[in-house]
Amino acid sequence: MDEAAIREELAALGASLFQRGYSVGTAGNISVRLPDGYLMTPTNSCLGRLDPARISRLDAAWNHIGGDRPSKEVFMHRAVLTARPDAGAVVHLHSTYATAIGCLAEPGETAPIPPLTPYFVMRVGRTLPVIRYYRPGDAAMEAEIHAAAKGAKAVLLANHGPVVSGATLADAVAAAEELEESARLALLLRGANPRLLTPAQVEELLAAFG
């Protein structure tokens, strides 16, 4: 896919997330890896109304070289995309249920959402490290997210929201949606002692789809 097509896809998927309530106002940001740099949603932009031509362009060293000023979360996205060379995109949301889990979980926890359904394991994996609270845009978050993302497709920022990677932009968006629905299920079933997938069932899924 050429850059123009990726810009169009980014705007279309941002709008889709926004229209279905995964993002409200100007919350959230998305980045996509290119052969010679990155695309990133502009700071203070609404995911529902992205103009493909104004999406921020960064070079391979993460310098802003075109489009509107990039998201203040460059450090967050750089942390994941440098930790995971196979990742092609990163989606950060303030989606309600995942963020609620991020307000309940303790920083350092690695599985704040239990393995309730196969698709969560297939899309997000076995672990979802909880990163301690940092002010949005704080460069200090980069090292902790980078270390955690080496072993996890997604991380959960305490009192802030999820950061999800995928091989492609479509994969990252699908994983972010699945994470949100799994968080919703987990909260719905909180205290109800639901049956979880067994470790052997999780292993089987990871071997087949991980």
Ligand SMILES: O=C(O)[C@@H](O)C(=O)COP(=O)(O)O
């Ligand atoms: O929570 C925040 O402030 C940011 O993480 C965010 O979601 C939106 O920031 P920008 O991408 O800079 O608009």
Ligand SMILES: [Zn+2]
């Ligand atoms: Zn945010």
